[in-house]
Amino acid sequence: MAGSNFVDYVKIFARSGHGGAGSAHFRREKFVAFGGPDGGDGGRGGSIVLQGDSQYWTLIHLKYQRHQFAEDGEGGSGARSSGKDARDIVIPVPLGTVAKRVVENEQGETELVPVGEVTADGERLVLLKGGRGGLGNWHFKSATNQAPRYAQPGEEGDEGAFVLELKVLADVGLVGFPNAGKSTLLSVVSAAKPKIANYAFTTLEPNLGIVECRDGKSFVMADIPGIIEGAHEGRGLGLRFLRHIERNSVLLFMVPADADDIRREYEILLGELTQYNPELLDKQRLLAVTKSDMLDEQLIAEMRTHLPEGIPALFISSVTGYNIPQLKDLLWEALHK
Template sequence: MADSNFIDYVKFCSRSGAGGAGSLHFRREKHVPKGGPDGGDGGRGGHIILRGNTQHWTLLHLKYKKHVIAESGKGGEGGRRKGADGKDMILDVPLGTVAKNAETGEKLFEITEDGQEIILTKGGRGGLGNENFKTSTNQAPHYAQPGEPGIEEWIILELKLLADVGLVGFPNAGKSTLLSAISAAKPEIGDYPFTTLVPNLGVVSYRDDKSFVMADIPGIIEGASEGKGLGIRFLRHIERNSILLFMIPADAPSIKEQYDILLGELEKYNPELLDKQRLLAVSKVDMLDEDLMKEMEADLPANIPFVFISSVSQYNLDKLKDLIWQAIHKA
């Protein structure tokens, strides 16, 4: 995975700019020997800002940024001249990026729209010049405010893929094969566990020029919510999917048992995932006839729409798309 271009987790030090100092200055002109205070305010320090950008789908461009530093504000000047604000540092991120405080683990916010800008680390305020402290009893204040210091904090950015449908299943359930069969995505496919090491997105064409986005999530194993296998690293991607499509191969010892294990792992990770609509696709049915499929229905979990499919022979793939489309609109 070292050479993967899909990066969904970065940690860096975010340091906003310090505010500029207010000016301690008095008006001095010919024939005005005792001009009043006219020190201008300091400029504010630059913010660190996150901006949603649909042109990005990974956090790869931030992988080697260990320190993100914004410019400090300039000091105020005489003649009520305000100092220049420090230049903001704007980081473009994919939609679905969650910002967290690395020290506390607290979720700060999430970027969900293209062009959305949210301040991550606020710049320090500029200090007030001595003109602001003039009163009727103190007409020549000999002090001005210093600027506020910038903030330095460690930040974690996590990406949760935005997709209409998330594929949930054990390794080798045929998720990647399905994605490659019904979309233009070309995930790595192989007959061994954990062929898929990073999530893959595919746009699936539907009737009348409609389409929906499907995410192939790396296979879940029992104990994934405790960190086994690929662990919880990719379970978070399922949180952003409208529909969960469970894929279980027809040659599984017990389809219902495997479904219950998968559901249990999702519940341990985040109980709210059980509120999402669920569909079931029984894959790899190439060698089964209609009678055998009818018999297998007794072993299927209750109260979940299902379809038997074969990605290799394209069997029932249109029926699967219909089922997904209905579920998306119901959601």
């Protein structure tokens, strides 16, 4: 991954601003012998806020800005003048960003506590709220205390470490072993230009493409880097990219026609996803048998009897275009079930 611009995991340290102190000022003017309290309120401290931005697709800008500190609010002053609120620190993030706070439990171990996620353009997620400004002394004036000589201090801000993870947002996710033909399919059905070569782990980062169907309809397809057996334990590219599959509505499993056992490969892929997150079993699944251009109808009919049961399957070839239109229709129907 050296030199890659795709960053989907970053840890930052953030601190929100303190609220400004309220003022304990008294009115002092010529010809006003006993001016009452007129201390203004303090300003609010700056907050740390994540904001979804559809123009971003990676967290690389935070890789070099790991410290985010907001300013403190201004103190209040006389004539009931309130201090100025501090500016919030608004951090643009790509859609699909999940924020987790790093905390220490009773055993002294570090845990990640979910804070929220940003999935829409312009959506805001407050990581740390700025401290409230203190009240000036004029708030505390009463019939029995007409000259309060005290005001509230500003509320302290908050600080903490956060982990930001990006989970790619796509309608259809391509799931398969390295060299299953995922990148080739994406390059054929969309304008995406992923790297394609005849060796394992050609794809080192997710690629997105917009697939156009009939009648001007379209959906987003994601080419997820290849999975290997033991990926849920961190083998190969491991957990690095399994989380991207969580965001996809439909999973298209891809197994090449020249595989030793198509059913076995599908079961291994499904097992890796299940052990990573059992909820992935709830997603719609389809199977595409790739590189089928060398098969005749008789061989395809015979191979169908050995395919996994309970999952719609289609034999395709990205090189010749065999059954590619039918695959698009099948995916569109699955998305709208």
